[in-house]
Amino acid sequence: MNKAGKPTTIKEIARKLRISPSTVSRALNDHPSIGLVTTMRVKKLAEELNYEPNQTAIFFKQRKTFTIGVILPKLSEPFFASAISAIEEIAAEKKFTVLLGQSLDNPERELNIINSFRTHRVDGILMSLGKNTIDMGFVERLHKYEIPIVFFDCVPENIDVPKVYCDLSTGIHEAVKAFVERGHKQIALINGPETLNATGERTFSFKNALLDNGLTFDEKYVVYSELTEESNYKAMEKLRALDATPSAILAFNDYVTFDIIKYAKENGISLGRDIQVISFANYSLWKYMDNPPLASIEQYPAEQGAKAAEILFEMLENKDLEISIPDQILASKLVYQ
Structure with a gap:
Protein backbone atom coordinates (compact mmCIF):
# COMPACT_ATOMS: atom_id res chain seq x y z
CA MET A 1 0.00 0.00 0.00
CA ASN A 2 1.46 3.40 -0.94
CA LYS A 3 1.22 6.62 1.09
CA ALA A 4 -2.02 7.59 -0.60
CA GLY A 5 -3.61 4.44 0.72
CA LYS A 6 -3.95 2.88 -2.72
CA PRO A 7 -2.72 -0.60 -3.66
CA THR A 8 0.89 -0.67 -4.82
CA THR A 9 1.32 -1.40 -8.53
CA ILE A 10 4.08 -2.96 -10.57
CA LYS A 11 4.59 0.38 -12.30
CA GLU A 12 5.23 2.09 -8.94
CA ILE A 13 7.85 -0.51 -7.98
CA ALA A 14 9.44 -0.14 -11.43
CA ARG A 15 9.59 3.67 -11.09
CA LYS A 16 11.22 3.51 -7.66
CA LEU A 17 13.85 1.01 -8.84
CA ARG A 18 14.26 2.70 -12.24
CA ILE A 19 13.63 -0.50 -14.16
CA SER A 20 10.88 -1.52 -16.56
CA PRO A 21 7.52 -2.88 -15.36
CA SER A 22 8.11 -6.06 -17.39
CA THR A 23 11.36 -6.64 -15.44
CA VAL A 24 9.48 -6.23 -12.16
CA SER A 25 6.81 -8.67 -13.30
CA ARG A 26 9.38 -11.28 -14.31
CA ALA A 27 11.32 -10.82 -11.08
CA LEU A 28 8.20 -11.31 -8.96
CA ASN A 29 7.58 -14.56 -10.85
CA ASP A 30 11.22 -15.78 -10.55
CA HIS A 31 11.79 -15.68 -14.29
CA PRO A 32 15.24 -17.14 -15.13
CA SER A 33 16.05 -14.19 -17.43
CA ILE A 34 16.24 -11.85 -14.41
CA GLY A 35 19.39 -11.86 -12.31
CA LEU A 36 19.33 -12.84 -8.64
CA VAL A 37 20.29 -9.36 -7.36
CA THR A 38 17.50 -7.65 -9.32
CA THR A 39 14.98 -10.28 -8.23
CA MET A 40 15.93 -9.77 -4.58
CA ARG A 41 15.69 -5.96 -4.88
CA VAL A 42 12.25 -6.18 -6.49
CA LYS A 43 10.89 -8.62 -3.92
CA LYS A 44 12.30 -6.62 -1.01
CA LEU A 45 10.64 -3.39 -2.15
CA ALA A 46 7.40 -5.22 -2.99
CA GLU A 47 7.31 -6.55 0.57
CA GLU A 48 8.04 -3.11 2.06
CA LEU A 49 5.21 -1.59 0.02
CA ASN A 50 2.81 -4.51 0.83
CA TYR A 51 2.40 -5.26 -2.85
CA GLU A 52 -0.34 -7.77 -3.70
CA PRO A 53 -0.75 -9.25 -7.20
CA ASN A 54 -3.76 -8.09 -9.19
CA GLN A 55 -5.70 -11.35 -9.33
CA THR A 56 -8.13 -10.04 -11.94
CA ALA A 57 -5.26 -9.29 -14.31
CA ILE A 58 -3.69 -12.68 -13.64
CA PHE A 59 -6.98 -14.47 -14.27
CA PHE A 60 -7.51 -12.51 -17.49
CA LYS A 61 -4.04 -13.38 -18.73
CA GLN A 62 -4.35 -17.08 -17.86
CA ARG A 63 -8.04 -17.26 -18.91
CA LYS A 64 -8.81 -18.85 -15.56
CA THR A 65 -10.61 -17.81 -12.41
CA PHE A 66 -9.37 -20.80 -10.37
CA THR A 67 -12.92 -21.46 -9.19
CA ILE A 68 -15.28 -24.37 -9.73
CA GLY A 69 -19.00 -24.41 -9.04
CA VAL A 70 -20.81 -27.24 -7.23
CA ILE A 71 -24.60 -27.57 -7.53
CA LEU A 72 -26.46 -29.92 -5.20
CA PRO A 73 -30.13 -30.50 -4.38
CA LYS A 74 -29.71 -29.78 -0.66
CA LEU A 75 -26.54 -28.76 1.16
CA SER A 76 -27.87 -29.80 4.57
CA GLU A 77 -28.03 -33.51 3.71
CA PRO A 78 -25.19 -35.52 5.31
CA PHE A 79 -24.74 -37.38 2.01
CA PHE A 80 -23.88 -34.18 0.15
CA ALA A 81 -21.91 -32.76 3.07
CA SER A 82 -19.53 -35.72 2.72
CA ALA A 83 -19.28 -35.15 -1.03
CA ILE A 84 -18.55 -31.43 -0.57
CA SER A 85 -15.74 -32.12 1.92
CA ALA A 86 -14.05 -34.47 -0.53
CA ILE A 87 -14.47 -32.01 -3.41
CA GLU A 88 -13.07 -29.08 -1.41
CA GLU A 89 -10.06 -31.13 -0.33
CA ILE A 90 -9.11 -31.90 -3.93
CA ALA A 91 -9.85 -28.33 -5.03
CA ALA A 92 -7.57 -26.99 -2.28
CA GLU A 93 -4.74 -29.20 -3.52
CA LYS A 94 -5.22 -27.64 -6.96
CA LYS A 95 -5.42 -24.15 -5.38
CA PHE A 96 -8.99 -23.67 -6.58
CA THR A 97 -11.91 -22.07 -4.74
CA VAL A 98 -15.26 -23.87 -4.57
CA LEU A 99 -18.54 -21.97 -5.04
CA LEU A 100 -21.63 -23.79 -3.75
CA GLY A 101 -25.25 -23.59 -4.83
CA GLN A 102 -28.28 -25.61 -3.75
CA SER A 103 -31.14 -26.13 -6.16
CA LEU A 104 -33.66 -27.34 -3.56
CA ASP A 105 -34.93 -29.56 -6.39
CA ASN A 106 -36.27 -26.47 -8.16
CA PRO A 107 -35.36 -26.50 -11.89
CA GLU A 108 -35.66 -22.71 -12.23
CA ARG A 109 -33.43 -22.10 -9.22
CA GLU A 110 -31.01 -24.72 -10.55
CA LEU A 111 -30.78 -22.96 -13.90
CA ASN A 112 -30.27 -19.57 -12.23
CA ILE A 113 -27.31 -21.00 -10.31
CA ILE A 114 -25.83 -22.42 -13.51
CA ASN A 115 -26.20 -19.06 -15.27
CA SER A 116 -24.67 -17.26 -12.29
CA PHE A 117 -21.68 -19.60 -12.32
CA ARG A 118 -21.33 -19.07 -16.07
CA THR A 119 -21.38 -15.26 -15.84
CA HIS A 120 -18.83 -15.41 -13.02
CA ARG A 121 -16.68 -17.52 -15.35
CA VAL A 122 -16.14 -20.56 -13.16
CA ASP A 123 -13.66 -22.90 -14.80
CA GLY A 124 -15.87 -25.96 -14.40
CA ILE A 125 -18.98 -27.32 -12.69
CA LEU A 126 -19.79 -30.40 -10.61
CA MET A 127 -23.48 -31.19 -10.33
CA SER A 128 -26.00 -33.59 -8.83
CA LEU A 129 -29.36 -33.16 -10.56
CA GLY A 130 -32.50 -32.12 -8.73
CA LYS A 131 -35.40 -34.57 -8.73
CA ASN A 132 -37.54 -32.34 -10.98
CA THR A 133 -34.94 -31.50 -13.63
CA ILE A 134 -36.02 -32.52 -17.12
CA ASP A 135 -34.58 -29.89 -19.51
CA MET A 136 -30.85 -30.57 -19.99
CA GLY A 137 -30.29 -27.81 -22.57
CA PHE A 138 -27.86 -26.05 -20.23
CA VAL A 139 -25.24 -28.75 -20.92
CA GLU A 140 -24.87 -27.66 -24.54
CA ARG A 141 -24.82 -23.98 -23.55
CA LEU A 142 -22.00 -24.61 -21.07
CA HIS A 143 -20.13 -26.50 -23.79
CA LYS A 144 -20.33 -23.44 -26.06
CA TYR A 145 -18.74 -21.37 -23.30
CA GLU A 146 -16.05 -24.05 -22.84
CA ILE A 147 -17.14 -24.74 -19.26
CA PRO A 148 -16.87 -28.50 -18.59
CA ILE A 149 -19.43 -30.18 -16.35
CA VAL A 150 -19.28 -33.50 -14.49
CA PHE A 151 -22.35 -35.10 -12.91
CA PHE A 152 -22.34 -37.31 -9.83
CA ASP A 153 -24.89 -39.26 -7.76
CA CYS A 154 -28.06 -38.05 -9.56
CA VAL A 155 -26.95 -38.10 -13.19
CA PRO A 156 -28.72 -37.64 -16.55
CA GLU A 157 -29.33 -40.37 -19.09
CA ASN A 158 -28.58 -40.31 -22.82
CA ILE A 159 -26.20 -37.34 -22.60
CA ASP A 160 -22.53 -37.72 -23.45
CA VAL A 161 -21.01 -36.08 -20.38
CA PRO A 162 -18.79 -37.52 -17.63
CA LYS A 163 -20.76 -39.17 -14.83
CA VAL A 164 -19.94 -40.71 -11.47
CA TYR A 165 -22.60 -42.71 -9.70
CA CYS A 166 -23.31 -45.76 -7.59
CA GLN A 299 -23.39 -45.22 -1.66
CA TYR A 300 -19.98 -43.67 -0.94
CA PRO A 301 -20.70 -39.93 -1.32
CA ALA A 302 -17.14 -38.86 -0.53
CA GLU A 303 -15.72 -41.24 -3.10
CA GLN A 304 -18.25 -40.04 -5.70
CA GLY A 305 -17.42 -36.40 -5.02
CA ALA A 306 -13.68 -37.02 -5.11
CA LYS A 307 -13.81 -38.99 -8.34
CA ALA A 308 -16.02 -36.34 -10.00
CA ALA A 309 -13.58 -33.61 -8.93
CA GLU A 310 -10.60 -35.58 -10.25
CA ILE A 311 -12.31 -35.97 -13.61
CA LEU A 312 -13.18 -32.26 -13.78
CA PHE A 313 -9.60 -31.20 -13.06
CA GLU A 314 -8.34 -33.68 -15.64
CA MET A 315 -10.64 -32.00 -18.16
CA LEU A 316 -9.41 -28.55 -17.15
CA GLU A 317 -5.79 -29.58 -17.47
CA ASN A 318 -6.41 -31.11 -20.91
CA LYS A 319 -8.87 -28.55 -22.23
CA ASP A 320 -7.33 -28.49 -25.70
CA LEU A 321 -7.50 -32.26 -26.07
CA GLU A 322 -10.47 -34.42 -27.01
CA ILE A 323 -10.65 -36.87 -24.13
CA SER A 324 -13.32 -39.53 -23.74
CA ILE A 325 -14.17 -40.29 -20.12
CA PRO A 326 -16.28 -43.39 -19.47
CA ASP A 327 -18.86 -43.44 -16.68
CA GLN A 328 -17.34 -44.13 -13.28
CA ILE A 329 -19.58 -46.59 -11.42
CA LEU A 330 -19.11 -47.54 -7.78
CA ALA A 331 -20.71 -50.66 -6.30
CA SER A 332 -23.10 -50.01 -3.41
CA LYS A 333 -22.74 -52.20 -0.33
CA LEU A 334 -24.94 -53.28 2.59
CA VAL A 335 -23.52 -52.27 5.97
CA TYR A 336 -24.98 -53.17 9.34
CA GLN A 337 -25.48 -50.63 12.10
Whole structure:
Protein backbone atom coordinates (compact mmCIF):
# COMPACT_ATOMS: atom_id res chain seq x y z
CA MET A 1 0.00 0.00 0.00
CA ASN A 2 1.46 3.40 -0.94
CA LYS A 3 1.22 6.62 1.09
CA ALA A 4 -2.02 7.59 -0.60
CA GLY A 5 -3.61 4.44 0.72
CA LYS A 6 -3.95 2.88 -2.72
CA PRO A 7 -2.72 -0.60 -3.66
CA THR A 8 0.89 -0.67 -4.82
CA THR A 9 1.32 -1.40 -8.53
CA ILE A 10 4.08 -2.96 -10.57
CA LYS A 11 4.59 0.38 -12.30
CA GLU A 12 5.23 2.09 -8.94
CA ILE A 13 7.85 -0.51 -7.98
CA ALA A 14 9.44 -0.14 -11.43
CA ARG A 15 9.59 3.67 -11.09
CA LYS A 16 11.22 3.51 -7.66
CA LEU A 17 13.85 1.01 -8.84
CA ARG A 18 14.26 2.70 -12.24
CA ILE A 19 13.63 -0.50 -14.16
CA SER A 20 10.88 -1.52 -16.56
CA PRO A 21 7.52 -2.88 -15.36
CA SER A 22 8.11 -6.06 -17.39
CA THR A 23 11.36 -6.64 -15.44
CA VAL A 24 9.48 -6.23 -12.16
CA SER A 25 6.81 -8.67 -13.30
CA ARG A 26 9.38 -11.28 -14.31
CA ALA A 27 11.32 -10.82 -11.08
CA LEU A 28 8.20 -11.31 -8.96
CA ASN A 29 7.58 -14.56 -10.85
CA ASP A 30 11.22 -15.78 -10.55
CA HIS A 31 11.79 -15.68 -14.29
CA PRO A 32 15.24 -17.14 -15.13
CA SER A 33 16.05 -14.19 -17.43
CA ILE A 34 16.24 -11.85 -14.41
CA GLY A 35 19.39 -11.86 -12.31
CA LEU A 36 19.33 -12.84 -8.64
CA VAL A 37 20.29 -9.36 -7.36
CA THR A 38 17.50 -7.65 -9.32
CA THR A 39 14.98 -10.28 -8.23
CA MET A 40 15.93 -9.77 -4.58
CA ARG A 41 15.69 -5.96 -4.88
CA VAL A 42 12.25 -6.18 -6.49
CA LYS A 43 10.89 -8.62 -3.92
CA LYS A 44 12.30 -6.62 -1.01
CA LEU A 45 10.64 -3.39 -2.15
CA ALA A 46 7.40 -5.22 -2.99
CA GLU A 47 7.31 -6.55 0.57
CA GLU A 48 8.04 -3.11 2.06
CA LEU A 49 5.21 -1.59 0.02
CA ASN A 50 2.81 -4.51 0.83
CA TYR A 51 2.40 -5.26 -2.85
CA GLU A 52 -0.34 -7.77 -3.70
CA PRO A 53 -0.75 -9.25 -7.20
CA ASN A 54 -3.76 -8.09 -9.19
CA GLN A 55 -5.70 -11.35 -9.33
CA THR A 56 -8.13 -10.04 -11.94
CA ALA A 57 -5.26 -9.29 -14.31
CA ILE A 58 -3.69 -12.68 -13.64
CA PHE A 59 -6.98 -14.47 -14.27
CA PHE A 60 -7.51 -12.51 -17.49
CA LYS A 61 -4.04 -13.38 -18.73
CA GLN A 62 -4.35 -17.08 -17.86
CA ARG A 63 -8.04 -17.26 -18.91
CA LYS A 64 -8.81 -18.85 -15.56
CA THR A 65 -10.61 -17.81 -12.41
CA PHE A 66 -9.37 -20.80 -10.37
CA THR A 67 -12.92 -21.46 -9.19
CA ILE A 68 -15.28 -24.37 -9.73
CA GLY A 69 -19.00 -24.41 -9.04
CA VAL A 70 -20.81 -27.24 -7.23
CA ILE A 71 -24.60 -27.57 -7.53
CA LEU A 72 -26.46 -29.92 -5.20
CA PRO A 73 -30.13 -30.50 -4.38
CA LYS A 74 -29.71 -29.78 -0.66
CA LEU A 75 -26.54 -28.76 1.16
CA SER A 76 -27.87 -29.80 4.57
CA GLU A 77 -28.03 -33.51 3.71
CA PRO A 78 -25.19 -35.52 5.31
CA PHE A 79 -24.74 -37.38 2.01
CA PHE A 80 -23.88 -34.18 0.15
CA ALA A 81 -21.91 -32.76 3.07
CA SER A 82 -19.53 -35.72 2.72
CA ALA A 83 -19.28 -35.15 -1.03
CA ILE A 84 -18.55 -31.43 -0.57
CA SER A 85 -15.74 -32.12 1.92
CA ALA A 86 -14.05 -34.47 -0.53
CA ILE A 87 -14.47 -32.01 -3.41
CA GLU A 88 -13.07 -29.08 -1.41
CA GLU A 89 -10.06 -31.13 -0.33
CA ILE A 90 -9.11 -31.90 -3.93
CA ALA A 91 -9.85 -28.33 -5.03
CA ALA A 92 -7.57 -26.99 -2.28
CA GLU A 93 -4.74 -29.20 -3.52
CA LYS A 94 -5.22 -27.64 -6.96
CA LYS A 95 -5.42 -24.15 -5.38
CA PHE A 96 -8.99 -23.67 -6.58
CA THR A 97 -11.91 -22.07 -4.74
CA VAL A 98 -15.26 -23.87 -4.57
CA LEU A 99 -18.54 -21.97 -5.04
CA LEU A 100 -21.63 -23.79 -3.75
CA GLY A 101 -25.25 -23.59 -4.83
CA GLN A 102 -28.28 -25.61 -3.75
CA SER A 103 -31.14 -26.13 -6.16
CA LEU A 104 -33.66 -27.34 -3.56
CA ASP A 105 -34.93 -29.56 -6.39
CA ASN A 106 -36.27 -26.47 -8.16
CA PRO A 107 -35.36 -26.50 -11.89
CA GLU A 108 -35.66 -22.71 -12.23
CA ARG A 109 -33.43 -22.10 -9.22
CA GLU A 110 -31.01 -24.72 -10.55
CA LEU A 111 -30.78 -22.96 -13.90
CA ASN A 112 -30.27 -19.57 -12.23
CA ILE A 113 -27.31 -21.00 -10.31
CA ILE A 114 -25.83 -22.42 -13.51
CA ASN A 115 -26.20 -19.06 -15.27
CA SER A 116 -24.67 -17.26 -12.29
CA PHE A 117 -21.68 -19.60 -12.32
CA ARG A 118 -21.33 -19.07 -16.07
CA THR A 119 -21.38 -15.26 -15.84
CA HIS A 120 -18.83 -15.41 -13.02
CA ARG A 121 -16.68 -17.52 -15.35
CA VAL A 122 -16.14 -20.56 -13.16
CA ASP A 123 -13.66 -22.90 -14.80
CA GLY A 124 -15.87 -25.96 -14.40
CA ILE A 125 -18.98 -27.32 -12.69
CA LEU A 126 -19.79 -30.40 -10.61
CA MET A 127 -23.48 -31.19 -10.33
CA SER A 128 -26.00 -33.59 -8.83
CA LEU A 129 -29.36 -33.16 -10.56
CA GLY A 130 -32.50 -32.12 -8.73
CA LYS A 131 -35.40 -34.57 -8.73
CA ASN A 132 -37.54 -32.34 -10.98
CA THR A 133 -34.94 -31.50 -13.63
CA ILE A 134 -36.02 -32.52 -17.12
CA ASP A 135 -34.58 -29.89 -19.51
CA MET A 136 -30.85 -30.57 -19.99
CA GLY A 137 -30.29 -27.81 -22.57
CA PHE A 138 -27.86 -26.05 -20.23
CA VAL A 139 -25.24 -28.75 -20.92
CA GLU A 140 -24.87 -27.66 -24.54
CA ARG A 141 -24.82 -23.98 -23.55
CA LEU A 142 -22.00 -24.61 -21.07
CA HIS A 143 -20.13 -26.50 -23.79
CA LYS A 144 -20.33 -23.44 -26.06
CA TYR A 145 -18.74 -21.37 -23.30
CA GLU A 146 -16.05 -24.05 -22.84
CA ILE A 147 -17.14 -24.74 -19.26
CA PRO A 148 -16.87 -28.50 -18.59
CA ILE A 149 -19.43 -30.18 -16.35
CA VAL A 150 -19.28 -33.50 -14.49
CA PHE A 151 -22.35 -35.10 -12.91
CA PHE A 152 -22.34 -37.31 -9.83
CA ASP A 153 -24.89 -39.26 -7.76
CA CYS A 154 -28.06 -38.05 -9.56
CA VAL A 155 -26.95 -38.10 -13.19
CA PRO A 156 -28.72 -37.64 -16.55
CA GLU A 157 -29.33 -40.37 -19.09
CA ASN A 158 -28.58 -40.31 -22.82
CA ILE A 159 -26.20 -37.34 -22.60
CA ASP A 160 -22.53 -37.72 -23.45
CA VAL A 161 -21.01 -36.08 -20.38
CA PRO A 162 -18.79 -37.52 -17.63
CA LYS A 163 -20.76 -39.17 -14.83
CA VAL A 164 -19.94 -40.71 -11.47
CA TYR A 165 -22.60 -42.71 -9.70
CA CYS A 166 -23.31 -45.76 -7.59
CA ASP A 167 -24.56 -49.10 -8.91
CA LEU A 168 -27.58 -49.59 -6.65
CA SER A 169 -28.24 -53.19 -7.70
CA THR A 170 -25.49 -54.72 -5.56
CA GLY A 171 -26.69 -53.12 -2.34
CA ILE A 172 -30.36 -53.86 -3.13
CA HIS A 173 -29.62 -57.55 -3.73
CA GLU A 174 -27.74 -57.73 -0.44
CA ALA A 175 -30.61 -55.97 1.37
CA VAL A 176 -33.32 -58.29 0.00
CA LYS A 177 -31.17 -61.32 0.82
CA ALA A 178 -30.75 -60.04 4.39
CA PHE A 179 -34.53 -59.70 4.74
CA VAL A 180 -35.18 -63.18 3.30
CA GLU A 181 -32.61 -64.75 5.63
CA ARG A 182 -34.63 -63.30 8.53
CA GLY A 183 -37.82 -64.93 7.30
CA HIS A 184 -39.46 -61.98 5.55
CA LYS A 185 -41.66 -62.77 2.55
CA GLN A 186 -43.64 -59.54 2.16
CA ILE A 187 -40.96 -56.98 1.35
CA ALA A 188 -41.77 -53.45 0.17
CA LEU A 189 -39.80 -50.64 -1.44
CA ILE A 190 -40.49 -46.98 -0.70
CA ASN A 191 -38.91 -45.50 -3.78
CA GLY A 192 -38.03 -41.92 -4.68
CA PRO A 193 -39.73 -39.57 -7.16
CA GLU A 194 -40.70 -41.28 -10.39
CA THR A 195 -38.90 -38.55 -12.39
CA LEU A 196 -35.46 -39.69 -11.18
CA ASN A 197 -33.48 -42.11 -13.32
CA ALA A 198 -32.28 -43.91 -10.21
CA THR A 199 -35.90 -44.60 -9.21
CA GLY A 200 -36.41 -46.89 -12.19
CA GLU A 201 -33.07 -48.55 -11.49
CA ARG A 202 -34.12 -49.25 -7.91
CA THR A 203 -37.41 -50.83 -8.98
CA PHE A 204 -35.68 -52.97 -11.61
CA SER A 205 -33.02 -54.15 -9.15
CA PHE A 206 -35.60 -54.74 -6.42
CA LYS A 207 -37.67 -56.93 -8.74
CA ASN A 208 -34.64 -58.98 -9.78
CA ALA A 209 -33.48 -59.35 -6.18
CA LEU A 210 -36.87 -60.74 -5.14
CA LEU A 211 -36.89 -63.22 -8.03
CA ASP A 212 -33.30 -64.29 -7.29
CA ASN A 213 -34.38 -65.07 -3.72
CA GLY A 214 -37.40 -67.13 -4.73
CA LEU A 215 -40.04 -64.45 -4.11
CA THR A 216 -42.58 -63.03 -6.52
CA PHE A 217 -42.68 -59.38 -7.51
CA ASP A 218 -45.89 -57.45 -6.93
CA GLU A 219 -45.90 -53.83 -8.06
CA LYS A 220 -48.26 -52.94 -5.18
CA TYR A 221 -45.30 -53.30 -2.85
CA VAL A 222 -43.44 -50.50 -4.63
CA VAL A 223 -44.67 -47.05 -3.61
CA TYR A 224 -43.24 -43.65 -4.48
CA SER A 225 -42.44 -40.61 -2.37
CA GLU A 226 -41.65 -36.98 -3.17
CA LEU A 227 -39.40 -37.03 -0.07
CA THR A 228 -41.60 -34.83 2.09
CA GLU A 229 -42.97 -35.97 5.45
CA GLU A 230 -46.50 -35.91 4.07
CA SER A 231 -45.50 -37.98 1.04
CA ASN A 232 -43.58 -40.47 3.19
CA TYR A 233 -46.61 -40.88 5.47
CA LYS A 234 -48.85 -41.48 2.46
CA ALA A 235 -46.42 -44.14 1.24
CA MET A 236 -46.65 -45.89 4.60
CA GLU A 237 -50.44 -45.65 4.57
CA LYS A 238 -50.55 -47.37 1.17
CA LEU A 239 -48.38 -50.21 2.42
CA ARG A 240 -50.32 -50.63 5.66
CA ALA A 241 -53.58 -50.80 3.67
CA LEU A 242 -52.46 -53.89 1.71
CA ASP A 243 -54.11 -57.21 2.53
CA ALA A 244 -50.72 -58.71 3.34
CA THR A 245 -48.90 -55.95 5.21
CA PRO A 246 -45.14 -55.92 4.51
CA SER A 247 -42.92 -56.93 7.40
CA ALA A 248 -39.81 -55.43 5.78
CA ILE A 249 -39.24 -52.13 3.99
CA LEU A 250 -36.39 -50.91 1.85
CA ALA A 251 -36.40 -47.10 2.12
CA PHE A 252 -35.22 -44.59 -0.51
CA ASN A 253 -32.96 -42.68 1.88
CA ASP A 254 -32.34 -41.93 5.55
CA TYR A 255 -34.81 -39.05 5.64
CA VAL A 256 -37.56 -41.39 4.47
CA THR A 257 -36.45 -43.80 7.19
CA PHE A 258 -36.75 -41.06 9.83
CA ASP A 259 -40.36 -40.58 8.81
CA ILE A 260 -40.99 -44.34 8.83
CA ILE A 261 -39.70 -44.46 12.42
CA LYS A 262 -41.88 -41.50 13.39
CA TYR A 263 -44.92 -43.03 11.68
CA ALA A 264 -44.32 -46.36 13.44
CA LYS A 265 -44.17 -44.73 16.87
CA GLU A 266 -47.35 -42.75 16.22
CA ASN A 267 -49.22 -45.87 15.07
CA GLY A 268 -48.05 -48.38 17.65
CA ILE A 269 -45.81 -50.30 15.25
CA SER A 270 -42.79 -51.94 16.84
CA LEU A 271 -39.63 -51.49 14.80
CA GLY A 272 -37.63 -54.67 14.77
CA ARG A 273 -40.62 -56.83 15.79
CA ASP A 274 -43.52 -55.76 13.55
CA ILE A 275 -41.39 -54.32 10.81
CA GLN A 276 -37.73 -54.11 9.84
CA VAL A 277 -36.21 -51.37 7.71
CA ILE A 278 -33.10 -51.10 5.56
CA SER A 279 -32.20 -47.62 4.35
CA PHE A 280 -30.11 -46.10 1.60
CA ALA A 281 -27.22 -43.70 2.27
CA ASN A 282 -25.83 -44.93 5.63
CA TYR A 283 -26.48 -41.96 7.93
CA SER A 284 -23.48 -41.65 10.25
CA LEU A 285 -25.55 -40.97 13.40
CA TRP A 286 -27.70 -44.11 13.26
CA LYS A 287 -25.37 -45.80 15.75
CA TYR A 288 -26.36 -43.28 18.42
CA MET A 289 -30.12 -43.86 18.03
CA ASP A 290 -32.44 -46.26 19.84
CA ASN A 291 -34.25 -47.52 16.74
CA PRO A 292 -31.81 -47.54 13.84
CA PRO A 293 -32.60 -49.43 10.63
CA LEU A 294 -31.43 -53.02 10.41
CA ALA A 295 -28.76 -51.95 7.92
CA SER A 296 -27.97 -49.28 5.32
CA ILE A 297 -26.87 -49.35 1.72
CA GLU A 298 -23.63 -47.39 1.47
CA GLN A 299 -23.39 -45.22 -1.66
CA TYR A 300 -19.98 -43.67 -0.94
CA PRO A 301 -20.70 -39.93 -1.32
CA ALA A 302 -17.14 -38.86 -0.53
CA GLU A 303 -15.72 -41.24 -3.10
CA GLN A 304 -18.25 -40.04 -5.70
CA GLY A 305 -17.42 -36.40 -5.02
CA ALA A 306 -13.68 -37.02 -5.11
CA LYS A 307 -13.81 -38.99 -8.34
CA ALA A 308 -16.02 -36.34 -10.00
CA ALA A 309 -13.58 -33.61 -8.93
CA GLU A 310 -10.60 -35.58 -10.25
CA ILE A 311 -12.31 -35.97 -13.61
CA LEU A 312 -13.18 -32.26 -13.78
CA PHE A 313 -9.60 -31.20 -13.06
CA GLU A 314 -8.34 -33.68 -15.64
CA MET A 315 -10.64 -32.00 -18.16
CA LEU A 316 -9.41 -28.55 -17.15
CA GLU A 317 -5.79 -29.58 -17.47
CA ASN A 318 -6.41 -31.11 -20.91
CA LYS A 319 -8.87 -28.55 -22.23
CA ASP A 320 -7.33 -28.49 -25.70
CA LEU A 321 -7.50 -32.26 -26.07
CA GLU A 322 -10.47 -34.42 -27.01
CA ILE A 323 -10.65 -36.87 -24.13
CA SER A 324 -13.32 -39.53 -23.74
CA ILE A 325 -14.17 -40.29 -20.12
CA PRO A 326 -16.28 -43.39 -19.47
CA ASP A 327 -18.86 -43.44 -16.68
CA GLN A 328 -17.34 -44.13 -13.28
CA ILE A 329 -19.58 -46.59 -11.42
CA LEU A 330 -19.11 -47.54 -7.78
CA ALA A 331 -20.71 -50.66 -6.30
CA SER A 332 -23.10 -50.01 -3.41
CA LYS A 333 -22.74 -52.20 -0.33
CA LEU A 334 -24.94 -53.28 2.59
CA VAL A 335 -23.52 -52.27 5.97
CA TYR A 336 -24.98 -53.17 9.34
CA GLN A 337 -25.48 -50.63 12.10
